[in-house]
Every structure is written in structure tokens, then in C-alpha cells.
Amino acid sequence: MSVRIGVVTFPGSLDDHDALRAVTLSGATPVPLWHLAHDLEGVDAVVLPGGFSYGDYLRCGAIARFSPIMSEIIDAANKGMPVLGICNGFQVLCEAHLLPGAMIRNEGRTFVCTDQRLRVETNDTVWSCDFERGQQITIALKNQEGNYQASPETLKMLEDSNRVVFRYLGNPNGSANDIAGITNERGNVVGLMPHPEHNVESLTAPSLDGRPFFSSVQRYLSALVG
């Protein structure tokens, strides 16, 4: 039976359909999840997609973090369920304290849409195990508030514990330590600003480097069952 991956739609989610398509193309079963639901419908993993949940009112991700489905996701994540937060989803994970730190406005103050080069810093997470460590990849990046910041102690902790998953090659937004994505201690929750769901078809993207995200989680989950 194929892996079931849920994609949450908050009011203002924009890349939810893209994430569902990427899940389908990866061979897993996509499961749309509504923000008001109290039930994860038995999914094996969850993607929090990009967009502007709740209009990004207050702070990016700050309101989405309190939606009913997030209580379920926080519980499941703490029990080890794979969760991937993309862009706004990463911001939601930070607001939910599943990941440390926060995003502030881009250094250049403008929205940036670009094909971003990244280096894979660790493949010891459920969402990056199909990459090679040190591999250079290109993933679409598009945001206005993608400048990752955390306290010096937190940054040191992330570095020391090998929890920086992706680093920018050519920092586009001023993120501390060129950080593009991080993971939690257990390696099941990953958040990143670039959008792997946009890099799954040669017709619409300059690279297919988004595919290993979705194959990684399936390989991990299959190994778990096996």
C-alpha cells in the first residue's frame, strides 16, 4: 500500500495544489487536509505548504499555528511523524515551536523569486535521506520574509547537532549562517524556505531536485514498516 501524505490547506495557502501534485508524481497518495479538521485521516506524513496562511496577519504563520489541525500535527510530530514545512509552512513550524528560530523580512526588502542553489548539509533526516551529503541542488525560492534568524546559542546548537539541512549558495535574503532549512532533534520535522514541490517536472522547472524530498520520506516510512 502506498504511503499517504497529507497536505494542509489553510485559508491563504497557495502552493497546496502544487504539493499535492508533487506527492502524486512521487507515487504516494495525496490527502488534502482542511485547517479546521481535528483528524489527520490516518496519513503517514504531512506537508505544510507555502502561501500566506490567514493573510500572514500578525506574523507569518502566527495564526495558522493555532488552527485545529495544528494541534493534531504537533502531537503527531512529537511522536515521530514526518512533517515538512515549506516556506509559509516553515514559518508555521517555527511559530509552533516544532523548529527553533524565526523568519524576518528579506535583507533586500523585496519579494525574491529565483532558482536558488543550495547545498545539502545532512541526509540524516526523513526528508533528505535520498540526497548525498554535500550535494548541490537547485530549488525554486520565492518569498518576502525568508531571512532566517535565531539567537547565537540556537544557531550554535543547530550547527553543533548537525541540524542545518540546507544551506544557501549565494545568500539571497540575509539568513543567518546561510541557513535555508533545518530539522528537529529527531530528524522527522524539516522546514525550509525554498519550494521543492516546484521542482518535480522538467516541463515547469529547471531542475528535478525536489523529487528526492518525496522519495526520502517514502523510503524512510517503508523501512519503518519493513
Place this chain on the structure above:
Amino acid sequence: MVDTVANAQLTPGVTQPWAELGLKADEYSRIREILGRRPTSSELAMYSVMWSEHCSYKSSKVHLAKFGALSRETPRGPLLAGIGEQAGVVGIGGDWAVTFKIESHNHPSYVEPYQGAATGVGGIVRDILAMGARPIAVMDPLRFGPLDAPDTARVLPGIVAGVGGYGNCLGLPNIGGEVWFDPTYYGNPLVNALCIGVMKKQDLHLAFASGTGNQVILYGAATGGDGIGGASILASETFEADGPVKRPSVQVGDPFMEKLLIECTLELFAAGIITGIQDLGAAGLSCATSELASAGDGGMRVNLDVVPLRDPSLAPEEILMSESQERMMAVVEPGNVERFMEICAKWDVLATVVGEVTEGDRLIISWHDEVIVDVDPKTVAHDGPVYQRPLARPDWMDALYADPAEALPRDNSPEALAATIVKLVGSPNLCDKSWITDQYDRYVRGNSVLAQPEDSGMIRIDEETGLGVALATDANGRYAYLNPYLGAQLALSEAYRNVAVAGAEPVAITDCLNFGSPEDPDIMWQFSEAILGLVDGCQTLGTPVTGGNVSFYNQTGGTNILPTPVVGVLGVIDNVEDRTPMGFAAAGDQIYLLGATLPEFGGSAWADIVHHHLGGMPPMPNLEAERALATTMVAAAKAHLLTSAHDLSEGGLSQGLVEACLRRNVGASVRLPEGDPTVELFSESPARAIVSLSADHVAAFSALCADNGVPLIRLGQVTVTPELEIRDLATLSLDALRATWQAPIRVAMAH
């Protein structure tokens, strides 16, 4: 106290501020004649805004009517909806239909660049939504004053942030457009916004209110005091003159609300419970109620006092005129109201029953049980004044024609030619626009097959079959200034060509006609000539006009803008896998020039950059040649003969080669065809393109060109060296060209 119909009947002699509201004396008399009494202040508000140039097209109507003479037949069948609807609809194959339209938001964008541009995007997106379509992409043709002028540093970043801020938050990819700089746009930037939407043919919805007893529902944002313009005059006349100062006349947008409105409306359509629908844009409730009512088979009764307000101090006149964004009006059968409300609640969208469809033909609006409007809605929506404005070919045209650009000196030394190539690459109109376009999300929805800087934007519609559409917008105000008839045809030709070189078959157009003051006979002449040019051009190309927009009064002080007829062409491609991108890609590929090059420099980038010259005639459009070129390019794409194809336009072959090299950082070695090198490099003759293809395909492609009568000249080949070599003339490193190309906007906007 509120000015009721009863009161108006009792007080015929009251002086009304019709002039302040922009009405002419004879227009006011006509309103009194229609009503058989003086209008109430609310009626005066409605008539004044609906009879404005913006809403009534009173100066342009007689000219726009000429578009109606065109066949409604596209290469893919007849239009499903055309001019007069909120947007045109074209069947593209199978059950699929697309709707697309372009509109202007020029004046608000100068006053408040961010909000002006943002609400321009919001407005056109709602037009598309109101047709029953899911909006799937936007494009934004923009025009500014000189890049180095001080106010451009305020206007440009604000407008770009507004376009991006709104479109990005809606989750609509921005796939193209234009950016132009010219001194005449200083103080009057042009912000045009195009949106395309997709639907199944059977889901097409047209705006009308029918069925007595059907409920009229206003949903979306609450109504506030933004964009009320002249209505404040009425309010202050009617109410306390020393009341609070009314709010700004530029609307303020909330893209999050619009995103909810899109998803909510599409769910309402899918539930099959919408009988009629219209978006609220210019003229707000005045427009929506009068247009919905006049398009239906009955009348309408509206209780204005139940309209949810953001500002409870608003007077009824202001509520009628408010241009608050993110609002829609639907007509719903009584049995479906509950379901309607449930769907709105799911999306947190405020919805209020504000009235119902009635028997008879009157639009009656009440305010706390008193009638404040009692009109025949057709007189508001459709019986506005129609002007036959005086027009005359300006005398100054003679001086322009006496000064042809072809007579300008040409320095054909290799050094000068090389320097000119570089100068063009680094000029504001030809340089890299990514400082702007990188602020737009081109990826969202995952169907963007081509986006800027490609010649056209291309969107996959059907993931199963690969059916897709391509869109391009173009206009060259310098050409149109020299000859508005030819200039409009050149805009059409270029957009048509940009769609075709990507492999899509051009099928229909929309236009946004940006001109100066219609009260100036020179400008009216330009306008009428541009329309004639488009009508004749569309006839030859077989592409109907589906709708569009006119923007007049684009002037600063006494200076009118260059006439700017922006044309958007829609193309269809059966399988987006077949598309041909613009950049050279494979070393060893052969490079060919398609089309005939003549000495044509009028309005060209060469004349501008080298000689600061604007005179003579623009290049001569050749629509038959465009058609032949398009047929060739579509067939070549389908047969996968080409690696790349790039349209030649501003800057000619020189600029085309540079852009094809820089796209993927791939070099080329070419030799210019025999002839005057300035002509070969910089002429802007239309109906031309450069292609690259594998040597294996040359025979088949040559035969295809011969069949269609398209001239074909071999220029050279794609190389592994990162250089553009023009043999016996210049070798330019791509790194240096890129640095020059990227600098102008980045440097001007760095602060």
C-alpha cells in the same frame, strides 16, 4: 436628512453639484428628462459615476463599435463571449475554455503606486472570476518616466511591489508583460494588468439578474470609504458640511480577502447555485446593481442600509459609489440562499442578502425604508452620453514625416557597430528586467511552462493532454506616435509573433488603449487611427477582439503620453511539451534568420539610443508575412524541429542574438547577411525571428519555410565558447554583455 425620491419631487429647484461630479450641463438636463424630475443625490451619484468616461466609454464608444464588425470566428471556433461581457471567452479544445482581459489602473498608480497597482491586479482578477473561471495567471505591461528620473525611484518600486504583493498573495503566477521607459510617462505611469482564467465550456456564467423573487447577495469585504471620489461632495452637501474629512480616493486592497473570495466563488459555481454574478469594481454598487438589473428580465429592489460597512458614518451616496475592493454580487434562487451562506461561512466570507429581483423594470434602492433611487437601470448602465469628439490629423505629423530615420548617418565601422550593440543592450528599454520580474512568483500552481524573459508566457491547462495557452502583450508607443494606425498593427504583430514563435497558434486578442486627452482632436485622431489599425489587422490575422479597456486623459501638464495601444494575444498549443523556448541551447546547432530585413529605423531603438531621434515612418507591418511566419513556427514546434526561436523586434537582430545567447549563457558565431551592416543589425522590420536547430532538421525546416514562403538565411552556429562572435565585426564576451545588460535597473533602484 437623506434626499429621497419624494423629497426630490417636492423640491425641484434645489441646486445640485453636477458640475463638481464631472457631469456636463446637457448631461444633467438629460438625467432630469429621463427621470421627469430632479435626481436625488443618490441617483445623481449613480448617474455621474456611470456616465463618466471610465465607465461609459462615452468618447470611445463610436470607435470601439468598429471591433464589432470583426468576425467572431477564431481559428478554434467562435467566441463563446465577446465585447460587452466582463471578459471574452474562447474555446481552446475539448471542453476547455479560457477567458482573458487586460485593464488599466494608470492614474491611481501614480497617486499611490503600491495600492494603485495592487488593486489593478485585484480588479482584473475579479472580472475573470465573474465569468465562472478560475484565474490562472497574470501579466503586467508597465510604463514609466525616464529610469534615472527622481520620481521613477518612487513610482517604479511601489508599482512593482504592488503588482507582486497582490498577485503573489493570490497564488497567481506572473508570466510576462513589458517594461518601458519614456519621458512622456513621467507623471503618468501606465499600469496595465492582464488576467487569464480557465473553465469548462458549460460553466460559463454571464452577468444578469433574472427570476422574480431571486435574492441579491453582496459578499466579500465590507464597504468602506475608499475610492469614493466625488461622492464626498454630495455627502457634504447633504450632510453636515464640517463633518469628518472623507478618505482617500485610491482604493486599498486586501489580497487575502480576494484569495478567499476566489476559492469561495469557485465553490459556489461548482455547487451550481449562482444564477447571475458580477464583480464590484469601478463605480461599486452603482455599477453592479444597474448592470445586473439592466441585463436581466426584471427589476431589482435593494436595501442599502443592510450593506455591511467598515465605516458606519458613510452616507448612502458614498456607499453607492464606494470602490472598496474584494466584493462580488450574486443573484441566487431563494432555495439556494442557505447553501450559499454555508459556503461563504466555510471561507470566512461575509455575505448579506441586500435585495431581490422584482417584476417590472425599475431599480429601486431604499435607505431605512425610504426610497432614494427609483430609476430604469438601463438609463444608468447603458444610456449614457455618446460623443463624437472632434478629431483631426495633427499638423505636426508633417514635420515628423519630413525627418525620416533612414536618413540618419550610419557609422559602419566595426568599432562603432560593436559599441552600438553594447549600448543598446545596456539601454533602459532593452536591458534585463529581472529586478522587476524576480519580485513576482512565476512558479505557483505548477503550470508555468514559459515565463519572462521568454517571448510569451505559457501555461499548461490540461495535465492529461498537455493542452495549453500562450500569452504576450506588446506596444511600442514610439511607433504609434509616428503613425497610430501602423503602430497599433505593429503592437498586434509583435504580440502575435511572440505567441507563435513559442509554438502556439494565435487565436484572439484583448487590448488596453492608453491615450491622452480625448478633448484634444489630435489625440482623438490617434485613437481612431489605432482602432482602425487594429480592426484591419485583426481581420487579416483572423483574430477577433474579445474585449479590453480604454484609458484616456493620460497626460501631465500639457504633455500627452505616447499613444500606447497595448495588445494582448492569446495562443493555443495542443501540447505544451512541443513549445519552443527562446534561448540557444546546444553547441553545434545551426542559427537561421527568418523573414525579410529592410532599412527601417523610424521609432527604432537605434534611432533613439544613437541619435535621440523620433521621426519618419515606423517599420511597415506585413501581416501576411506574420501569418506565414506563425504557421511555420507552429508547425515546426509540433514537429520538434527547433531548439530555440526568438522574435526580433526592438533592437533588431543585434538585440535578438544577445538575448538568445544570454538566456542560457550559450555562445554563437554568426556572419551578417550581405548588405549594410547597420540595417542588418539594427533594423526593426517585423515578421522576423531567429531560430536554432540541429543540422539534422535543417532540410525539413527549410522545406517548411519554403512551403510557407518564409525567407530563410543561415547566420552561423551555436558554440561552446561563451561569446557572441559576429564575424569580421566584433567578438563580445557574454559575461561582459550580461554585466551591461543587468546593470541599468539594478543600479537605478539601488538605494
